Amino acid sequence: MESKTQSAILYSCYYNVSRDGENFVPDHTLSYQISGTLTLNDGSKSYPSKVGALRLVRRNQLLKFVKQPSEKESFKSLSIYFTQEVLKDFSLEYGITADKKPMDNPVIDINSNAFFNNYIQSMLDYQQADNFHDERLVKLKLREGILLLLHADPRLKDILFDFADPYKIDLEAFMNKNFHFNVHLDRFAYLTGRSLASFKRDFEKQFNTTPGRWLLQKRLQEAYYLITTKRKAPSDIYIDLGFEDLSHFSYTFKKQFGIAPSKINQ
Known part of the structure; x- marks a missing residue:
């Protein structure tokens, strides 16, 4: 298994089936499937991926992860974590706030496009060059990711900029x-x-x-x-x-x- 990370960006490579022990998702996460499959399960429903899948995993979720290599390739994925601090700074700078109750889906499929393809490729190029040690570059790429998500689906602002803690439930x-x-x-x-x-x-x-x-x-x-x-x-x-x-x-x-x-x- 290989993982390369700099704060909010994680590149993962697994040669065998892996099940993560940590099931709590603390931050909104943009996940891109490079090879193999990543299946998420919230206890009621499974969310399988495929190569090229781009998904937003919502924060404050309990999810199980199964990372499965293919017959010919290892499991590879890129994960981009949007912390509350990053999102609050973005909200203040751009004046974008949540104004509706967010969607309940724990995992949201994102329709990829040329902009996202270029964004992901640039992330992989930076990873190969080991350039994620520059915090300024990481901050820039996070903001670019947020803008692309909002451009792809403006409704995502009600998820990304909902800063409320969970309320008391049954x-x-x-x-x-x-x-x-x-x-x-x-x-x-x-x-x-x-x-x-x-x-x-x-x-x-x-x-x-x-x-x-x-x-x-x-x-x-x-x-x-x-x-x-x-x-x-x-x-x-x-x-x-x-x-x-x-x-x-x-x-x-x-x-x-x-x-x-x-x-x-x-």
Whole structure:
């Protein structure tokens, strides 16, 4: 695996299938697929890519990433991160603000054009020349990217320049949808519009247990269902259920159900 990055720009190259451990997307991200495929999943829907795909991934999302090389080429992608600081500076300078409720889509396909093609090619040329150590150049390329996005779809301003934090939402529905994401509790708290302390307090009131215990039980119950009913192999599901390694998953599964997950379908 190879990654080259300078602050807000990341060039990635993977020779084997990779699943990212970090599922929280903190910044709006413009993603370009050079080769291979990148499949995103928000827990309800998958968003597969293809070579040449250009997509805007919205901030404050929980997403799973599967990076798949093709038979002939490694996985390669270019990611451009638009931080809140960069977008706020742009908003102040150009007087562009959000004035409508943003679209709900977590992943938005961007129709490429000659301007975007030239922009992406220039980014790849700069990467090859190792020119992203110049912060002034990075800042210039970020602003160019924002302008191109607004030119391609003016409605994107309601996404890019929406600086509001997540509002308080239904805790039970959110956790039942997102329990399989392996993120820290403070991420869950933030995305449900709560401080960590209020998240823990509301959680115990709602579920009559701590978040850590509930998450473990929920993931194990789902694992048992997938293995016994769907005949899934433990090695195929443990990452998708939020476990970091197979040995820990097998240990906790056996402790809970009295049998190793690998023995159930034998």
